[in-house]
Amino acid sequence: MVQPAGRGLQVLTMYSFFAALTTIVVALRLYCRAYIQKAFGWDDYAAAMSWVFFILFSSFAITGTHHGTGQKVADIHPASEVPVALKFWWLCEPFYVISNMAIKASIGIMLLRLCVRPIHKIVVWTVLVVTEVYSAFFFFIFLFQCLPSSYFWTQYTGGKGTCMDPYITVAVFYGYSAVTCAGDWTFSILPGFLVWDLQMGRREKVSVVLILAVGALASIATIARIPYVNTLEKKAEFLYATTDVALWSCTETALGITAACCATLRPLLRKVMPALGFSSSHNRSRGVTNTSRMGDTRTGRTNRGPYTRSSSRGEEDEMKLQGLEHARGKEFGTLTSAWHPEDERDIEVGSNTSETMIINTKTSVYYHTEEEVPERR
Numbered sequence: 001m002v003q004p005a006g007r008g009l010q011v012l013t014m015y016s017f018f019a020a021l022t023t024i025v026v027a028l029r030l031y032c033r034a035y036i037q038k039a040f041g042w043d044d045y046a047a048a049m050s051w052v053f054f055i056l057f058s059s060f061a062i063t064g065t066h067h068g069t070g071q072k073v074a075d076i077h078p079a080s081e082v083p084v085a086l087k088f089w090w091l092c093e094p095f096y097v098i099s100n101m102a103i104k105a106s107i108g109i110m111l112l113r114l115c116v117r118p119i120h121k122i123v124v125w126t127v128l129v130v131t132e133v134y135s136a137f138f139f140f141i142f143l144f145q146c147l148p149s150s151y152f153w154t155q156y157t158g159g160k161g162t163c164m165d166p167y168i169t170v171a172v173f174y175g176y177s178a179v180t181c182a183g184d185w186t187f188s189i190l191p192g193f194l195v196w197d198l199q200m201g202r203r204e205k206v207s208v209v210l211i212l213a214v215g216a217l218a219s220i221a222t223i224a225r226i227p228y229v230n231t232l233e234k235k236a237e238f239l240y241a242t243t244d245v246a247l248w249s250c251t252e253t254a255l256g257i258t259a260a261c262c263a264t265l266r267p268l269l270r271k272v273m274p275a276l277g278f279s280s281s282h283n284r285s286r287g288v289t290n291t292s293r294m295g296d297t298r299t300g301r302t303n304r305g306p307y308t309r310s311s312s313r314g315e316e317d318e319m320k321l322q323g324l325e326h327a328r329g330k331e332f333g334t335l336t337s338a339w340h341p342e343d344e345r346d347i348e349v350g351s352n353t354s355e356t357m358i359i360n361t362k363t364s365v366y367y368h369t370e371e372e373v374p375e376r377r
Helices: 008-036 042-065 081-112 118-143 151-157 166-195 202-212 215-233 243-262 266-272
Strands: 294-296 334-340 345-351 354-359 365-369
Touching: 008 042, 008 243, 008 266, 042 081, 042 243, 081 118, 081 151, 081 166, 081 243, 118 166, 166 202, 166 215, 215 243
Parallel strands: none
Antiparallel strands: 334 345, 354 365
16 A cells, blocks of 8 residues: 555545545435325435445545545556556446436436426426436446456556447547536526426516526536546546546536535424524525414415416416425325424325425425315324
8 A cells, every 4th residue: 555645645634524525415315204294205325325436436436536536547556556546446436326316317307297288298208218327338348448457457467358438438438427417407497497487476486496406506516527528538547547537527426415405404403493592594585384474373374365376477387386205105195294383394294185285305205185184283
């Protein structure tokens, strides 16, 4: 082993920081969804899986810095550490791809639960399928760019094998960056179409869109990495030349995981902020649950009625937002939340006649029912 030096220190610091950050936000998300909302879903499983693969990805990158990653060959002593560092660099890439596949699936599943119109579902499914299929293609291209795979790191020590032209790998990487960027921005723009026809204040609409538009953060790092992708062709100083690719790949994945998890933490913030001395946001902006406009303190029903889609575009636009399937199964009905003025928290109740959409924390959105909300259980 060698002491991390050169740009290897940047790799070590960046990966260690983001490994810690993602561990914190994923733990908070799992606690929030499993214990506060009691509504653990497939998007949460996908987010947890993404974190597991990201930790493996980070572990290999950090280990690589102790064998020469981020340094020039002349500075790595003994020289036998070079193929070891290349081996850990090679191990990073598959876990990087799988981690990104999982977090994009998590975001897609969350958006699918909010889609009402068929065209929106088609858009989400199209982005998911294209992104996942191309990611799988990129995964196998990288995995088998050298045959045997070990030739990727043994070619510098007299190993025998063959590798595909590095221009092919670079071209596929450019394609991967373009596909993931397009998917991220589609997922970021789509929430605007999901909520913009709702009869709610502009400020509330913007708030919901910003919460759901999490994919754009990861794409910033993807775009920043594009100028450095061609360094994958530089075999002579590969460990040093590809440092920027390693740094931005880490940032891309970590930002995606962090943003996707933070979008689900509103219930937890509402729970802890009063204890920290901050006023609750319920009294300022709670949609139908604002206590200053509350018509029935037991049901939390506003005097102005629930949010519905505008009818300006005809009968088809009056389609109600149908129920968000509860994680406990279809027999539980649609998840609804009732605002309880005594203890300032949401109460989950079952309903099979949920009709309209209002702002809350079940993936940032929940549904209001025309029926009376059952008494607190």
